[in-house]
Amino acid sequence: MSAEPTSAEPKPAEEEVAEEKPWVKEPERFVAAHDCLRLRFVGSAAELSNSADSRGTTFTPQYVHQIFEDEAIELPLASRPLNMEVLYTAASLDLWIRCADDAAPQADAAMDALYALMAELPAPCASLGAFTQAAEQPFDPASVCGDLLESYTLASPAAATGAVSYGVYCGAVQGDAARKAFAERVQTIYRWCTAGWG
Numbered sequence: 001m002s003a004e005p006t007s008a009e010p011k012p013a014e015e016e017v018a019e020e021k022p023w024v025k026e027p028e029r030f031v032a033a034h035d036c037l038r039l040r041f042v043g044s045a046a047e048l049s050n051s052a053d054s055r056g057t058t059f060t061p062q063y064v065h066q067i068f069e070d071e072a073i074e075l076p077l078a079s080r081p082l083n084m085e086v087l088y089t090a091a092s093l094d095l096w097i098r099c100a101d102d103a104a105p106q107a108d109a110a111m112d113a114l115y116a117l118m119a120e121l122p123a124p125c126a127s128l129g130a131f132t133q134a135a136e137q138p139f140d141p142a143s144v145c146g147d148l149l150e151s152y153t154l155a156s157p158a159a160a161t162g163a164v165s166y167g168v169y170c171g172a173v174q175g176d177a178a179r180k181a182f183a184e185r186v187q188t189i190y191r192w193c194t195a196g197w198g
Helices: 045-049 107-119 128-136 141-145 177-191
Strands: 030-032 037-042 072-074 084-089 095-099 147-155 163-170
Touching: 037 128, 045 128, 072 107, 084 107, 084 128, 084 177, 095 107, 095 128, 141 163, 141 177
Parallel strands: 037 084
Antiparallel strands: 030 072, 084 095, 147 163
C-alpha cells in the first residue's frame, strides 16, 4: 500500500529570460540611451563654460526607459557618438537641452533623440543666455515652495563652513503657476531615478 500525497508539491518557478537589449542585438542600429545622456547642474556662467571641470555636477541618469523606448536610441554609425545634456540651474532647476558643449547634432537621428527628450520634459528656457541668467539669479525657496515648516543643519566636511542648513517647505500646487512649474521641474529629477513606468 502506497501513501498518497496530501497536497500537490509546488512546481518550480519558471525562470524569466531577460530579453536582449536592442543595442546588443543590433549594435549597428541602436545605442544605449543611458550612454548618450548626462544631467548637469549649473550655478553660473563660469561653471557652464568650464565643462572640463564639471565632474562633481554632472551625472548619468539611473533610468531612461520613461523617455526612450527599451532604453535605446536608433542611431546610425555616422551619427555617433551622441552626447546629450540636460542642463539644470543648480537652485531653481530651470533647464536647457543640448548636445554636449553645444556641438551640432550629427544628422536627423540625433535631432530625433533630442526632440524625444524635449517632448518629455518641461519647457526649457528660451535660450542658453536665458538659462545662464536663471542659473546666476538668487533663488528663494520660500517664493515658490510655500511656508517653511522646519529647518535643520548637518555637518559637512565638504562645505567651507563645515555645516549645511536645510529647510522643509509645504505649499499647495493648485492655483500657483510658479509653484506648479517648479514642482514639474523637480519631478523630472525623480523621474531619472525611478524604475517604475508612468
